[in-house]
Amino acid sequence: MNVPQSPSKEITASKVAGVDVGGTFTDLVMYDAETRTVRLAKTPTTLDNQAFGVLKALELADADLATLDLIVHGTTTTTNAVLERTLCKTGLITTEGFRDVLELGRRTRPNAYGMKGEFRPVIPRDLRLEVPQRLYADGGVYKELDEAAFKSALQQLLDKGCESLVIHFLHSYANPAHELRAGEIAAKIWPNENITLGHALLSESREFERGVTAAINASVQPLLRRYVERLADQLADKGYRHDVLVMNGNGGMVSARRVAIEAAKTVMSGPASGVMAAAYTGRRAKIPNLLTYDMGGTSTDVALIRDAEPAVSNEIEIEYAMPIHVPMVDVRTVGAGGGSIARITEAGLLQVGPESAGSTPGPICYGRGGTEPTISDANLLLGRMNPEKLNSVSSTVSLADIEGIFADKLGKALGVSAQEAAAAVLRIANTRMADAVRMVSVSLGEDPRDYALFAFGGAGPLHATAIARELGVPRVLVPSRPGITNALGCVVADLRHDFVNTVNKPLSVLEIDAVHALFDQQSAEGRTLIEKENVEIEELREIYSVDMQFIGQTHLLRVPLPGPRPTLEELQDLFEKAYFNRFHVELPEIKASLVNVNCSVIGRRSEIDLSLLIDPAGRKSTLEDALTGTRKVWFDGLVDTPIYWRDHLPLDAQITGPAIIEQMDTTIVIDPGDKAVQDADGNIIIELGAGV
């Protein structure tokens, strides 16, 4: 459906650049719809100021900023600040008696077993102040806000050098009046815009989760504000004339002018953009149900996409006792990556991870002093990764060195050769990662066998077929540029706004008209926000869902709806079906209750032709021409295996495994008996066992 917009304000984004700043590299994808060209760039991330890397990437891609219509940016500025605790000095003013909520948490410990563990609150105790003020749970006033005390608290925080402020009162979700009034007073005294009201980001009960969400928002807000302003200025200096859009953790993007207001939403934006790219690719490839598998050096991100829509969660915890409860793409991180270390336990069993060699010293093959066998080293030793890469990375380590370490540290104890030990490392690692993927899928109520595996990240395509086999997943999809998927996510991202309203009523007393009215209100608000962004969109649509439960239950089940006008009977019916699918239990004895009404308003931008990601002119006419050689690769023993260069593959190529496909940013392993074909967009689709 086309939305009429005023043409004068509208930008026809025919030339768009997506720039994603990751932990190690800053990646760029630039798409020009008129000339039908794509340019890519990769440059090391500049940690002190990510903007340098962004500018460098644009420079490497020869981007003419004056003619660029749109820059969409994914940044880890806030992610790093939270994880490394390089936060801005932030003060909290809260209800009398409750300043320690952020430090006490929900009475937990980091691990189920082990009585050690530490926790550092986002805001230290001396910067958490209390004022007389109290509401009842229904929003009624128990004690009025003491405005004089509030002003004095503001002054104390300023004297202590706070740059950002959180106002967090108990039960503000039920009645925000005190927070709003306090916000008004603060706006006159506080020297900057960095004021976060607890209810503004998340209007739900649970004081710890809401408080931490607000505290994280406030503590990264000044950083993000400074960063995007500086970046926008630098881009403007170089001739860029439009708004910079920044990726949010919900997979949508928002103007750099406004992104800092809800800065906490950017904390998970990197992984979210990768998943958005996967959803986009899958929709075009007509494979809309995907499990994404993004394996990097230290960790692996997994997400589920159903009908080309990524699963979204409001309950993400970015690390121990650090909840950010705003809707974000539900990406789960598994602590296993290329750097995971293999060792023999005291029981004589081979174990891979959870220890990781990280990036320093890293795997042995990095040549930075690593001496523990890792997954990456196993891939190299077995010929799955190109051993010649070793020479380009480092001259201090040879394949023989790695072989020696595998024989010494693993092979001896297992009574096998170095290669067999390496194969065992991969088998154990793949089993564990498959288990982790299965748990993600099962916890979302889905059977992994109904999905295809979308492999990306530098190491994802190396392991994808093995993991798919473990999971019983029939197909693997490897996109054209697995190593720059996050940047692609920026280019294809939608404009998106999510709304949640709590109703919490049994269906027996629910007024369905009120639900319809809420949907209308959510939809109207979302459309208004999207129109303000001045970005051309092709289609505006809404996704409606409700969260339901049986009365007496605490967990919620999300029930997708076909539209905004469900009847009570439909709600009951859809819920029962969803419940049975998830738990295989029918409960006719118990009544259902509707808890939340949800709507996402999504503005989709014009289609991007993904087939351009690999230059069509570079493709050869026959498969033989794409062959770069053969080498011995381990598949239950060493096998002479053909090696292809991805960019040279003819689009109609069919490859039966064993085979290796190499490209600039990854290596794809095709197991014996598997069959790989390409689709019109240049995705490689591997059908397991189809080549036999």
Place this chain on the structure above:
Amino acid sequence: MTIDPITLSVIQSGLQQVCDEMDLSFSRAAFSPVIAEANDRSDGIYSAVDGALISQGASGLPVFVGTMQYSTRTLIKMISEGTVAAPVPGDIYIVNDPYLGGTHLMDVRFAMPFYRDGEIFCWLSNTGHWPDTGGAVPGGFSASATSVEQEGLRLPPVRLFKQGELDMEIYSIICSNIRVAEQRIGDVKAQAAALLVGAERLGRILDRYGDDVVKEAIEELRQRAADQMRANVGLIPNGVYRSKAYVDSDGVVNEPLVINLAITAKDGELTFDFSGSSDPCMGPMNSVLATTHSSVYLAMRHIFPDVPISAGAFEPLKIIRPEGTFLDAQYPRPVSGCAAEVSQRIAEAVFAALVEALPDRVTASPAGSSGNFALGGYDPSRERGYVMYQISGGGYGGNSDHDGLSNGCSTIGISKAPPVEIMEQQYPVLYHRYALREGSGGAGKQRGGFGLDYEIELLRGQATASFVMDHGRFGPQGALGGKDGKPNTVTVWQGGEAIVPEHLSKAQDIPLKPGDRVRVGTPGGGGYGKPEDRDPKLVAEDVRLGRYTAQEASDLFGVDVV
């Protein structure tokens, strides 16, 4: 050995995965918030021969780490003796009898035989904490019960599901004897469904690797877990390690109960001797044998978290049956306090005994109480009765790496405490504070973590307050020269007059009127190492953050902070 170590690792993680999926399925479908939110449940796979633990879900409540193998073992024995009806495929037993390998009555266990080719291959079993099983008080934690009949309905092993069908006759007997019965059908179905999910996944593993291979792997894994525990325990020099830990009182007779532990380490094996511990008590602070064993196992797993949970890991841990003590309670001794409180004191005794031998691994004593505070009453504005539970954490012990955690979960649990906002939505109460309990952490080179300080006012209607807590008489023990954490405190204001319960941490049915208040201070963790060895800068930092006063810094650490 014929099975290769790589296949062994793969099967090990496969069995673990089966249990993890059962845990997940149970929690997500359960109605009781104790199970759904607090994960007060556990799922596992048990040997067909002797009920020995094969594998258990990683997210199960720690106190169940060893109990289900005892209940499964007892069930197998009773079937072979003919005292319990033998199963056919599709049957699921229900049992909550504490003396048949359990904890307290609220922990209801389901057990399902898993068949291959008409033979029982293994048992799948789970435990879930039901919100009520009848008895004198809602929820089952009666601080003054003197026999198990007062604590609730006791079920011997009976087949609640027969060939896949719920037996409505048994179910109706259960429902007629418990509170809020109408929601239990949801928990019953969730608990049974989790076992079915496990059966389906386990079947796939057997189909893939073959029954004989898996059987062999299970035996081999048991052996290797034993080896691993032996290697760990071997770090402890041969010798005898002693400790004592005290339960404040049994709730009926106001005298402390002592746990007297002597651990003998010899060549990679530990023998736990509790002789000299107190006699069985009148009140509900008795422990049944299965819980006593489980408490030792969970303490050892806190010390060596890497050893997989399996019967093999327990083999090097010999526990001499503490006959004639309150740690081996017999029918009809009341036992509601065993899983929540006594188990934590047993764990504390293990920590205190081993901290000198393993100073890098063991911490000073943690708060070690679940902090159960139950408020039961009638809310006139909603025209309904209610029972509110406030559970709370306390400080953890200092340790070789760092200071203890503040407001940590109970040693035997992993459940979160409910938010104040949710409590106030549901019950006619107002919290005046929910704060760090200043000064409560035991002094030490690494100090203990801090407890919680909360105060609740009753807003409407009449109510009664009951407490089942501990460490009110003695604080959690310091280690290696560290001081004890501050003990638990309970104060009740009735009409403006402050009352301290006679048993300090335990009381039942104290009447409250609107405006009356309850204030609780939970224990701080024990300190680790001598306080005078603490870095004065850290002492000054604690004073700056208001965790200790300048006076306390001077008195406890000998540091003058200006």
